[in-house]
Amino acid sequence: MPQKPLLRLLTCGAVDDGKSTLIGRLLHDAGLIAEDTLATLAGDSRRHGTTGADVDLALLTDGLEAERQQGITIDVAWRYFATPARHFILADCPGHPQHTRNMATGAARADLAILLVDARAGLLPQTYRHAAICALFGIRHLVVGINKLDLLDFDQAVFERIAAEARAMAAALAIPHLAAIPHLVVIPLSARHGDNVAHPSARIPWYAGPTLLHHLETITIDETATEKPFRFPIQWVNRRDETFRGLAGTVASGRIALGDPVTVATSGATAPLARILGPGGDQPEAQDGDAVTLVVAAPLDCARGDLLAPPTARPNVADQFAAHLLWTDDAPLLPGRQYRMRLGTTWTTASVTTIKHRLDPQTQAHEAATTLSANEIGLCTLAAATPLAFDAYATNRATGAFILVNRDTNRTAAAGMIAHPLRRATNIHPEAYPVDKQARGVALRQRPLVLWFTGLSASGKTTVAKLVEQHLYHAGCHTFALDGDNLRHGLNRDLGFTPRDRVENIRRAGEVAKLMVEAGLIVLASFISPYRAERRLVREMLAPGEFVEIFMDTPLDLCAARDPKGLYARARRGEIPNFTGINSPYEPPESPDLTLDGQSPPETLARQVLAHILPRITGEA
Amino acid sequence: MPLPPHLRRLEAEAIAILRETLASFRAPALLYSIGKDSSVLLHLAQKAFAPAAIPFPLLHIATGWDFAEMLAFRDRRAAELGAHLLVHTNPDGLARGISPITHGSRLHMDTMGTEALKQALDLHAIDAAIGGARRDEEKSRAKERIFSPRTQGHAWDPRSQRPEFWTLFNTSLGPGETMRVFPLSDWTELDIWTYIAAEGIPVVPLYFAAPRPVLRRAGALIVRDDDRMPLAPGETPETLWVRFRTMGDWPLTGAHESRAATPAQILAELAIARTSERHGRLIDHDQDAAMERKKREGYF
Numbered sequence: 006m007p008q009k010p011l012l013r014l015l016t017c018g019a020v021d022d023g024k025s026t027l028i029g030r031l032l033h034d035a036g037l038i039a040e041d042t043l044a045t046l047a048g049d050s051r052r053h054g055t056t057g058a059d060v061d062l063a064l065l066t067d068g069l070e071a072e073r074q075q076g077i078t079i080d081v082a083w084r085y086f087a088t089p090a091r092h093f094i095l096a097d098c099p100g101h102p103q104h105t106r107n108m109a110t111g112a113a114r115a116d117l118a119i120l121l122v123d124a125r126a127g128l129l130p131q132t133y134r135h136a137a138i139c140a141l142f143g144i145r146h147l148v149v150g151i152n153k154l155d156l157l158d159f160d161q162a163v164f165e166r167i168a169a170e171a172r173a174m175a176a177a178l179a180i181p182h183l184a185a186i187p188h189l190v191v192i193p194l195s196a197r198h199g200d201n202v203a204h205p206s207a208r209i210p211w212y213a214g215p216t217l218l219h220h221l222e223t224i225t226i227d228e229t230a231t232e233k234p235f236r237f238p239i240q241w242v243n244r245r246d247e248t249f250r251g252l253a254g255t256v257a258s259g260r261i262a263l264g265d266p267v268t269v270a271t272s273g274a275t276a277p278l279a280r281i282l283g284p285g286g287d288q289p290e291a292q293d294g295d296a297v298t299l300v301v302a303a304p305l306d307c308a309r310g311d312l313l314a315p316p317t318a319r320p321n322v323a324d325q326f327a328a329h330l331l332w333t334d335d336a337p338l339l340p341g342r343q344y345r346m347r348l349g350t351t352w353t354t355a356s357v358t359t360i361k362h363r364l365d366p367q368t369q370a371h372e373a374a375t376t377l378s379a380n381e382i383g384l385c386t387l388a389a390a391t392p393l394a395f396d397a398y399a400t401n402r403a404t405g406a407f408i409l410v411n412r413d414t415n416r417t418a419a420a421g422m423i424a425h426p427l428r429r430a431t432n433i434h435p436e437a438y439p440v441d442k443q444a445r446g447v448a449l450r451q452r453p454l455v456l457w458f459t460g461l462s463a464s465g466k467t468t469v470a471k472l473v474e475q476h477l478y479h480a481g482c483h484t485f486a487l488d489g490d491n492l493r494h495g496l497n498r499d500l501g502f503t504p505r506d507r508v509e510n511i512r513r514a515g516e517v518a519k520l521m522v523e524a525g526l527i528v529l530a531s532f533i534s535p536y537r538a539e540r541r542l543v544r545e546m547l548a549p550g551e552f553v554e555i556f557m558d559t560p561l562d563l564c565a566a567r568d569p570k571g572l573y574a575r576a577r578r579g580e581i582p583n584f585t586g587i588n589s590p591y592e593p594p595e596s597p598d599l600t601l602d603g604q605s606p607p608e609t610l611a612r613q614v615l616a617h618i619l620p621r622i623t624g625e626a
Numbered sequence: 627m628p629l630p631p632h633l634r635r636l637e638a639e640a641i642a643i644l645r646e647t648l649a650s651f652r653a654p655a656l657l658y659s660i661g662k663d664s665s666v667l668l669h670l671a672q673k674a675f676a677p678a679a680i681p682f683p684l685l686h687i688a689t690g691w692d693f694a695e696m697l698a699f700r701d702r703r704a705a706e707l708g709a710h711l712l713v714h715t716n717p718d719g720l721a722r723g724i725s726p727i728t729h730g731s732r733l734h735m736d737t738m739g740t741e742a743l744k745q746a747l748d749l750h751a752i753d754a755a756i757g758g759a760r761r762d763e764e765k766s767r768a769k770e771r772i773f774s775p776r777t778q779g780h781a782w783d784p785r786s787q788r789p790e791f792w793t794l795f796n797t798s799l800g801p802g803e804t805m806r807v808f809p810l811s812d813w814t815e816l817d818i819w820t821y822i823a824a825e826g827i828p829v830v831p832l833y834f835a836a837p838r839p840v841l842r843r844a845g846a847l848i849v850r851d852d853d854r855m856p857l858a859p860g861e862t863p864e865t866l867w868v869r870f871r872t873m874g875d876w877p878l879t880g881a882h883e884s885r886a887a888t889p890a891q892i893l894a895e896l897a898i899a900r901t902s903e904r905h906g907r908l909i910d911h912d913q914d915a916a917m918e919r920k921k922r923e924g925y926f
């Protein structure tokens with residue numbers, strides 16, 4: 006009998022519902038635990054176990070020292086087992102809400118989820134949460150195992166009641182833009198004693214369905230990925246020598262054969278396929294999951310990060326889109342902040358422009374939100390720095406998924422599932438005008454620049470900027486000064502001082518400064534701009550060399566002593582929340598273009614600035 | 627013998643991970659331990675980059691206690707593949723004369739294994755080290771990600787691993803950090819042998835049973851590779867048909883009695899085996915959670 010294809014699955018559910026015990030039991034009853042492993046387990050059970058004299062099968066999967074000591078699962082453990090019918094890769098996932106991101110690691114690649122429920126407790130908040138995450142990640146097969154029935158004398162009434170609740174839960178899962186979980190099976194179990202795990206149980210005569218293992222061995226996962234349109238993210242260009250150029254990668258969906266035309270999604274360039282090299286040499290066709298190297302019959306401008314598709318069934322191409330995010334970073338989401346984004350084999354930067362709602366995974370209520378914290382889910386709109394080729398996650402898991410990475414810590418900040426492109430992103434193309442920045446700069450006889458003064462309130466930013474501007478004016482330069490206070494009275498009137506509003510404040514200031522640079526001006530911008538990430542954002546909006554970061558390095562005590570507007574005194578009395586330096590952080594620049602010692606006279610500092618920038622303005626540097 | 631469907635899938639996934647490593651890092655290297663998993667990695671790397679040659683060096687950490695047959699095999703394979711082979715031994719440990727026999731397995735492995743590896747990675751400025759570790763080998767391995775970052779001092783923090791979603795690996799590194807990459811994470815011992823048999827991959831002959839000179843030490847069968855291991859008064863090695871399930875330093879690696887002399891016979895033996903693969907490794911029984919400790923400190 007031919008083997009069924011590999012099955013990737015996860016076990017989830019609330020803490021103590023018996024996930025680890027179930028896996029131990031599954032492996033044990035299938036005869037897959039080696040003798041020396043069992044012996045080690047017996048030793049571990051005496052030290053850390055919860056099952057009295059019996060071997061505690063849960064200890065088989067809790068592999069980290071901290072996990073065995075605390076008796077909880079922190080991270081996913083991967084298990085591999087095979088029966089004559091099938092090979093399995095199983096992710097044993099933690100139940101604690103604060104480890105949801107690790108649970109999601111297991112869910113992302115799974116085809117099937119086993120959701121365990123302690124029959125004594127029934128469906129818990131965490132049960133709903135895990136079911137919602139399974140739906141979010143596009144899992145289409147759910148098995149609800151009602152466990153610990155041994156403690157309730159295998160009471161059929163209890164089982165039927167919880168089974169009905171579980172069916173209602175699955176039916177009510179309605180995450181916008183994603184299909185509900187279509188396939189649900191409920192099985193009565195005792196993981197600890199093995200009833201209905203690998204063997205049918207005489208103690209559950211009222212149940213006629215399959216054992217858990219039998220169900221896993223026989224279930225057919227709809228292999229629709231092959232029927233979907235061809236998608237091939239180019240992973241690496243193989244240039245052995247001048248005579249060979251191959252596009253290496255893994256077919257994400259669909260199939261392709263020799264002679265078929267392929268199109269680079271973002272450019273539309275097309276060429277027919279000349280060769281397909283697989284692990285065993287040349288092959289006539291390839292399908293989803295195959296790692297191959299494609300050779301095209303005509304020169305095709307493409308590189309790592311490009312997506313190949315059939316000319317007749319292309320993906321979306323847009324730089325703005327709506328997506329669900331599961332936030333995974335300890336630092337909460339800041340709308341407007343730039344994150345590194347990976348979609349397929351492309352890396353770019355992207356920011357969240359709005360949070361449409363936060364999803365309560367338990368009730369699926371949509372809540373208003375200004376941020377997402379670790380383990381929270383939200384529907385957001387995002388803007389990427391470059392146009393991206395993608396499909397909706399609901400139609401293609403491989404080309405609709407992305408991650409965000411925190412640029413300061415490199416930690417994975419979010420898992421994302423694209424819902425749809427935004428209309429405005431597909432229809433608006435930036436206008437190119439014949440008179441451009443260079444042309445205007447030539448007319449004004451200067452190179453446009455942004456002098457970005459950053460530092461604490463009352464550090465002297467505006468004082469020095471005003472002096473510099475006067476000198477520039479007398480030298481015949483065309484300038485414009487922007488500062489936090491004047492923008493906050495107009496353009497940024499709607500913004501406060503929360504971290505999120507500060508980010509948006511700087512983003513808008515950066516956009517205004519950019520327009521002025523386009524107009525050919527020297528911009529003097531004085532903003533506290535306390536976060537490195539936003540200063541970097543402005544730097545990256547501009548061309549290289551146009552952003553001059555000037556750090557007003559004035560000690561906090563001196564600023565507080567100056568206190569021209571009495572703000573420090575009020576902040577210290579607790580009257581002003583989020584005041585930089587007092588109860589809101591300031592991140593000094595790591596490598597500013599210029600550092601000014603705020604204790605020196607302003608005129609001295611202004612001359613230092615001029616000495617630094619005049620050569621750049623006149624084009625001598 | 628055609629590959630079973632699940633192995634074809636694992637093969638493709640491992641190839642994708644190797645390509646991803648090459649495309650994402652400045653100076654990757656393949657940690658070549660000469661064992662069966664390394665042999666499979668090498669074979670996969672050939673396929674991943676064909677028709678080009680393997681584009682990164684192989685790194686072997688030589689402890690001074692490798693089986694002579696392993697070293698011969700290593701040099702032969704590197705020459706056949708035209709691969710760039712780097713060999714490193716901890717010079718400080720060598721000068722101190724560290725040996726598993728006089729200093730015990732723990733100090734020996736820490737000095738000649740873990741320390742040596744860190745030295746070699748720093749010396750050659752390797753930012754991504756590809757290893758053949760599998761998650762089914764041991765409990766703390768079962769928790770490790772496929773792309774697993776290490777701090778500046780090569781330490782692993784198992785309590786705060788980055789989540790790893792789909793195959794969208796987060797390959798970002800901060801200054802001084804390095805990556806460990808495990809393309810065989812999802813393979814089992816059985817998969818490895820099935821693949822070796824199907825693809826005809828060369829492995830060190832020590833994996834196959836043959837009559838060898840054996841000493842019994844702490845319940846393990848030690849094949850005496852040279853005379854640095856002293857004999858007890860009146861002791862003579864006995865000749866037994868044995869083979870190895872894992873490769874390591876010869877005084878620390880137990881053999882078992884077997885007549886399996888081909889990959890197919892090994893597969894038959896494994897199908898009825900009742901002990902786990904690492905059973906023969908003396909170093910893993912050092913202490914509770916030994917592997918996790920070693921990995922946190924930088925062991926592969």
Ligand SMILES: Nc1nc2c(ncn2[C@@H]2O[C@H](COP(=O)(O)OP(=O)(O)O)[C@@H](O)[C@H]2O)c(=O)[nH]1
Nearest residue numbers: 020021022023024025026055063153195196197
């Ligand atoms: N009586 C009984 N106890 C069980 C059963 N399954 C698990 N347990 C116990 O429930 C506790 C939690 O199990 P564990 O597998 O660690 O739960 P996890 O947190 O979901 O991994 C342990 O003390 C188990 O022995 C069962 O079917 N019957």
